[in-house]
Amino acid sequence: MSNSNAKFRHRRGAQEAGRRELISRSLQSAQHCLEDQDYGTAYAHYLLVLNLAPELKTSVKETFQFTLFKWAEELDSLARIQDLFNCYEQALELYPNDEVICNSMGEHLFRMGFRDEAAGYFHKAVKLNPDFADAKENFYRVANWLVERWHFIMLNDAKRNLTYLKAIENAVCSGCKSVLDIGTGTGILSMFAKKAGASSVFACELSKTMYELACDVVAANNMDREIKLLHLKSLDIEIPKHIPERVSLVVTETVDAGLFGEGIVESLIHAWEHLLLQPKPKNQDVNAKDYGQVIPARATVFGMAVECKEIRRHHRVGAQEVAGVHLSHSVKFFSPTYAFAGSEETVEPYTTEKLSRIPGGYVPLTEPFQIMTVDFNNLQELKSLAHRKSWKLSQPVTEGGMLDAIVVWFVLQLDDEHTLSTSPSEETCWEQAVYPVQGLSDYSVKAGDTVMMEVCCHDCYLKMQKISFLTSECGMDCSDRDDTLSLGNEAELCNALASLQTTSKQDGKGQVCVLESTEIALLNNVPYHECFRAAMGKVLSSLNPSKDLESMDIDRCGSGVNLQESQNKSSLDVVPDPLYVLDVSEGFSILPIIAGKLGPVKAYSSIEKEQHQAVLNVISEANNFPKETVEFWLSHLEDENVVLQRPKSDKLWSIIILDVIETSGLIQQEVMEKAAISRCLLQSGGKIFPQYVLVYGMLVESQSLLLESAVQGTEPTLGFNIAPFINQFKVPVRVYLDLSTLPCVPLSKPAELLRLDLMNPLLNSASREVKVQICKSGQVTAIPFWYHIHLDEEHSLNTSDEFSHWKQAAVVLDEPLQVQGFDLTMLAKEEDGMCTEVTFHPHTIQSLGYVVNIINKETKTNIKSFFFTALLKLHSQN
Secondary structure (H helix, E strand, C coil): CHHHHHHHHHHHHHHHHHHHHHHHHHHHHHHHHHHCCCHHHHHHHHHHHHHHCHHHHHHHHHHHHHHHHHHHHHHHHCCCHHHHHHHHHHHHHHCCCCHHHHHHHHHHHHHCCCHHHHHHHHHHHHHHCCCCHHHHHHHHHHHHHHCCCHHHHHHCCHHHHHHHHHHHHHHHHCCCCEEEEECCCCCHHHHHHHHHCCCEEEEECCCHHHHHHHHHHHHHCCCCCCEEEECCCHHHCCCCCCCCCCECEEEECCCCCCCCCCCHHHHHHHHHHHCECCECCCCCCCCHHHCEEEECCEEEEEEEEEECHHHHHHHCCCCCEECCEECCCCEEEECCCCCCCCCCCCCCCCEEECHHHCCCCCEECCCCEEEEEEECCCHHHHHHHHHCCCEEEEEECCCCEECCEEEEEEEEECCCCCEEECCCCCCCCCCEEEEECCCECCCEECCCCEEEEEEEEECCEEEEEEEEEECCCCCCECCECCCCCCCCCHHHHHHHHHHHHCCCCCCCCCEEEECCHHHHHHHCCHHHHHHHHHHHHHHHHHHCCCCCCCCCCCCCCCCCCCHHHHHCCCCCCCCCCCEEEEECCCCCCCHHHHHHCCCCEEEEECCCCHHHHHHHHHHHHHCCCCCCCEEEHHHHCCCCCCCCCCCCCCCCEEEEECCCECCCCCECCCHHHHHHHHHHCEEEEEEEECCEEEEEECCEECHHHHHHHCCCCCCCCCCCCCHHHHHHHCCCEEEEECCCCCCCEECECCEEEEEEECCCHHHCCCCECEEEEECCCEEEEEEEEEEEEECCCCCEEECCCCCCCCCEEEEEEEEEEEECCCCEEEEEEEECCEECCCECCCCCCCCCCCEEEEEECCCCCEEEEEECHHHCCCCCCC
């Protein structure tokens, strides 16, 4: 027996020695593979080690993560997607609670379009480590995709919720005992139905995130056994596979600002054909339980022509010359909403606005008029909508002005007693649909003129097309001049012919350019372009002192002298080396052409879209530029991911223009890293634009921002417990705000919060104190912020002014903070649990991860901490 035990111990000892030897050799091999950048083999060795020796998990964790991420990058570049995900699944089996691996997995999923799945990994990473900044940023980014912000606004609309509840109660009390909720969202309408006494309730939701959220909400309200939730599109529901029989009531709110944009017509046609009992016969007193019905029952759509400067500047280019650059008459700029643009970028025929909060307001040019009605309880009417031919509407102008848009809203008739209106004159959670007017020869209307349009319901959208007007004097049709030459007088005909003669020879209709509305607003931002022209001229003249660059700002129209002629004036003149300018701002930009007008300059544009490149070439030709003056930088790069590099091997840039602020109101990602690279690529005396940015903010009290950011308890949701679940997807910053119309009470004066110096990072304070003067007592609910963008000491842009194409943003506090008038409040950073009087470390701030506190100046006590996401997406370094 003892001999047998000895042999067993010997065998075990030999096995253990062999295991240790294999582990040691595998670790050495993994290290050698890493040195050779053979990440796949290194990863395989680490898998073997960790399976053989789980006790080494802690010691090799960081190296394993590095290997995994490098191997995943390689697999991604080779499009070996399944292998990539297999590696992450293996890694998460070994490290199931590793927030870094979870976050990285989520990033790969998000890039590949799997937003629901990515959200799950980001959310798990944040739960594992609430201070993990990268995971927070990723989760907030994906949260905006998965749970759109209007969910919060609608759930906080107690009037809307109560109206739906009353209509559902009426239907159930009249005999509708089986209910299907289409597009249930959080499940609130389903819970209304169950509360009203429905015997069986079904609800479907296509979004995985919203379906899971609804499951949690229904369970928290003790209705999970009474409401059957389906993770399906309603069009895929089958009887009896998913629901046992046809239902007597369908409830839905799958409507957008344009009524039909969320597919309500298609889903109700399917419901009537496959899921609902037959409709109740009209004018007959029968038992409702034997028939089907829909809430909402009907809708009436209204419209109104308006003048609105804000809509105009986002959808029509207003100037023929911008900072000395002549925009070619042959180029026609349109926003994506324009029905005749003929571009794949056209997503839907309208944009949306909250007209009651639009900057500058609006002026009604007509009385409100009825566009159409629709009966959701009439199957034949629903079917006819998609095939109905377009019809014409006309409306007399009652107030003169500029015809900028047709604004559309609707009234939902939930039943015979209860209605909801999305009118701009109503306090409502809905925005209005806006159909910008584009492509007319004239937009000025007078009282007595007639606005005309065509209406149709194609592709699940309500479309307002061919908007024009007839003048009252001679009945002249001021419609799209490309559609007709049947104009009202000889002068108008001559102007149209002259215009056509200047158009592109390729198609006889000119060069069409579809720009995003923010790009059109930028093109209309005259101070922006004038400021850049002055600042660039100052730099270029300092780098070429032998030439007066201001005098070289070529006036193509005045003297008729162009650059080529001046260069050929004397064969003895020495042609100077050009100065190199690089514009890497995002989207459509004419800054390279402005730079090209300032003398011997070689300007490069980073525009990517071929259509935009063609238009920039047309504008260059219209300004008599030699073709080599403006070129497209990306075509010169071997690797488009490395945009910032020398213009030539022996040359450096004179000016590099960086995009620092997003139009949403946030700081661009990795802007300080880009600035650090750019500084190395500048010639002596060259500049980065902007040279520095100042961040400003103030304390405000705004109930609106609270309602738009999180569900405020159970009161607005009529006692149902929804807030804790959907508020998991709230983000601490609101973007795309207009401070000029934001309903708020300023509680402090604006204060400079931070300086970001792109040219001289040493001027970025390692620590600084920010004092805020309280000017009014109240509850701080948010901190709006904006920027002063300094091209140099003399030329700056304010992102909150009326011409700005930028919007503003605001940090929304989790809980309101009481402040007293005339107190001195300080923003301070919290270090190691200690509240100090130091704030905003621009070299170390990581996105979303910095805790900032409001400190009372007198007592130095910590009043409230929150994430200061004014610096969202900012990754700073020297």
